[in-house]
Amino acid sequence: MKKLLLGLLASTLFVSCSKDESEDNGLSNSPTATASYDSKNYGIYKGVFVGSTGTVVINLKNNGTTLSATLVIDGISYVFSSQDVVTEGSNTEITFNHNSDYFNFSVNSNGTSPTISNIHINGHPNATISIGKEESDVQVYCYEGTFTETGGGGTWNLIIYGNKVTGVVLPKDGQVLPLLEGTISNNTITASIPDAATITGTVSGNTITGTWENYDHESGTWKVTRKL
Known part of the structure; x- marks a missing residue:
């Protein structure tokens, strides 16, 4: 029942997006994850990247064999691979590599708490x-986008799955911020960057717009567009 409710909630995100609009942008509204791995480490993981901007898809043996990660950074696709051993239903810690670039991926045996760390991608500090x-x-x-603030702005990317919202924000000055965390209900986002800012947003088709305010009462706007 819980998964059914989450699935119904996720589908409401695009209620204002017409069939023609969905076809025009080429984005799929169907999950590619294999049902038998829903509560295991195997499956599909998707996310967003800052340090430039982009998306990531990790295929952790979703078809039983493929082990790969695809990063699209500034519109250019890079395929990462791993030689590490992965076992179904076990805690997973592996390293993905592409030439001299690499990052670590970890996830619990039941598919919870996926994390990417130790990221080293040339030209993307x-x-x-x-x-x-x-x-x-x-x-x-x-989703990928930007935000505004007095004297600048930066990159603002986020993901939505079920009623959860998470994301990454990178100001132009390179300040490293905690992950954005929040929830969505009836196309309205309520979120925060811990110890930094409060956030609201509204979903309209494949676009989300919103505002933010930090703890010094400085504020600005943000806008993102669905890319994956």
Whole structure:
């Protein structure tokens, strides 16, 4: 029942997006995760990248064999691979590599708490990735965008899956911020960057717009567009 409710909630995100609009942008509204891995480490993981901007998809043997990670950074796709051993239903800690670039991926045996760390991608300092596990009835939607603030702004990327919202924000000055965390209900986002700012937003089709305010009462706007 819980997964059914989450799936229904996720589907309401795009109620204002017409069939024609969905077809025009080429984005799928169907999860690709295998149902038998919904509560295991195997499956599909999707997320967003800052340190530039982009998305990531990790295929952890979703078809039983493929082990890969695809990062799209500034519109360019990079395929990472791993030689580490992965066992179904076990805690997983592996390293993905592409030439001299690499990052670590970990997830619990039941598919919870997926995390990407130790990111080293040439030309992309202060890189951070926020990621979530897709399930057969709960798709992960990935958005890229920007935010404004007095004297500047920066990159603002987030993901939505079920009623959860997480994301990464990178100001132009390179300041490293905690992950954005929040929830969505009736197309309205309520979130925060812990010890930094409070956030609200509204989903309209494949676009989300909102405002933020930090603890010094400085404020600004943000806007993201669905990319995956």
